[in-house]
Amino acid sequence: MPPGANNLGDNRFALLSTAQKTKRKKPEQTTLDQFPELPITKKDDPKYLVIKSRDASKPITSISCFAIYKGIQSISKDINNISSLRDGSLLLLVKNQKIADKFLSTTNLPGAGAVEVALHSTLNSVKGTIYAPFICQLSDDEIIEGLKEQANPKGRIIEDFILGSNCIVLNDGSPTHFSTHSSFTHIDLSLCSSSLLTKTEWLRIDDLHGSDHFPILSKISSPHHASRFKTRVHFKTDLADWDKFEHFCESLSCLFPISSNVHQESSRIQKIIRSAANYSIPQSSSKSLKPAPRWWNSELCALRQQKQFAWHQFKRTRSNANLMQYKKSNAIFRRKAKAAKVLCFQKFTSEINSSSNQKKIWADIRRLSGLTSFSPISLLTSPRGNLLYPQDIALEFALHFSNVSSDSSFSPEFSSSKLSILSSLYLPPSNLSSSAS
Template sequence: SIALSDLLDDLDLCVLNDGSPTRRSYPHQNPRSAPDLSICSSSLSPLCSWRVLPSTYSSDHFAILVSISHRTTPATTPSPLLKYRLNQADWFAYSSALNASVQSLLPPSVDDILVAYSSFVSCLLSAADLHIPKKSGRSHKPSTPWWDSECSSMVRERTNAERAYNEEMTVENFLSYQRIAAQCKRLLSEKKTAGWRSFCESLSPRTSMSIVWKQIRRFRGSLNSTDISSNDPSSWAEAFIDKIAPPSVPFLDLLP
């Protein structure tokens, strides 16, 4: 510990720990065990707040939350994309509005082809705004398809057992927590395996690849990295145009 203290002094570093235990101890062990150190520079330490979260989340170390309170100029972020609900569109009204807008455009010339293109895109967007409902494009973490009420109930039971042991570190409470934590781990593993097996059995040669990858992302609990997060038409107008007027059609034998 003296060597570590000297090293921190030499490197101008500070320890953020406040003495709270960071490891779940066994009965009759030191309940103040704190083997996990949070270290930062001396210039950053006054801006940091450090605390231990009340749950180990089935580990033997408590989660640690370090927050930095520093006023900065907020970065300019694009407004979230309001995606169109194409399944609720009034396509007849959209087509009529688009035809009226296009007829009012001037004939394009070779010198102003980009201007003509921008005007046409504006017609598409104006008609879409009038006759296609929108939904928020805010990103969200997709739920795992195998999770159910039994999983939630088991996790709550594990949390309550851990809380009871933290409040009264007896052998009985420790064994109870260990048993419930093992049951919870086994249940979640079985649910995930059964969900993946069910998904694989539901696949067929006609299953869309977009559905396959969407489900895989849900099993991984990851966000869709291809989600558009800007209202800038240049970032999604091409995809929208391809949606309403595909540049190609699938082979006949691929049609349902």
């Protein structure tokens, strides 16, 4: 049979290359006992260049490859490889920086017209994984020093910044990014100063929340006790079991001894009431709940649960079917959430006119953002004038409550009755114990 055409692949310039491709030989196996000799460092520094036509309507790949090849050869013949890119430009691999400078200064390529030449944005940095069992006994400092000349320039910038600013990386090795190739990467870094390291806690949240980056939660321990910031609970009296409350009041009153001291007796009654209430009246939760934004609804809640279920299914079984199901659920949830936000905002803006109350408008904006409404007293008119500072306003309220509760605010009959009761001898209850009497 006659020989078929050469398989050129995506490189249509392969036939123009004069160099004969040789089969790659298998490297000789080296044992761990024998330390291999270090390779001789080559002086050549290959560079990747991108040649693009200045005329966007006429890409350079639409011109004859023979004319382009002759134009490139007129500038330099030390070209290792030529290939075409998807955007219609050419990718050149030249021998060293000196030859790259010749192409970078070129503005007109013979046979192709006006062109623009630039270094490739990513291919000129070293990337890859080093597998070398013979360096496993070396320290990290020796390995870093030995590979310093081959380091990634972008990684060098990050390393210099971390070392120069005396910062510490908080990441614990957990992946922080879910890439489009269904793999997990570690591209997000969290830094802190050395003084905060013992007080800082780093945690990666397992839910993506519709993004491709995992949320990161950083906590800084505070000297204040957490109980000081708990929400105050209250009794739900509308759900109380009053028969049960009465039963516990009677049973608990027999357990605590009666005292002739007014303060002890008052504390005893308060303890009985509180204990009976804890048994018979439900209490509110001490956990503070952030109110949901106005655009949130039951449909979004159900879609969010479906998205989270699909995500956990993919984490348990990483298959293409589970991945597509998660992406589909996530896309539906994001589309519905965006539509709900737009509808809520349109309804909000339609109610605003020239006579709208500004205070109400800003309160609605806070509710749209999912923030709690907070309206502190910023101005108080008093006999002393207008008060603007919070301390003066609090003092004015304290004086007002003090004057209202003073004896001068009550009738003379009430004041005289109060004085007679306070001046009379206190009579304890009739069922005093023998020790108290």
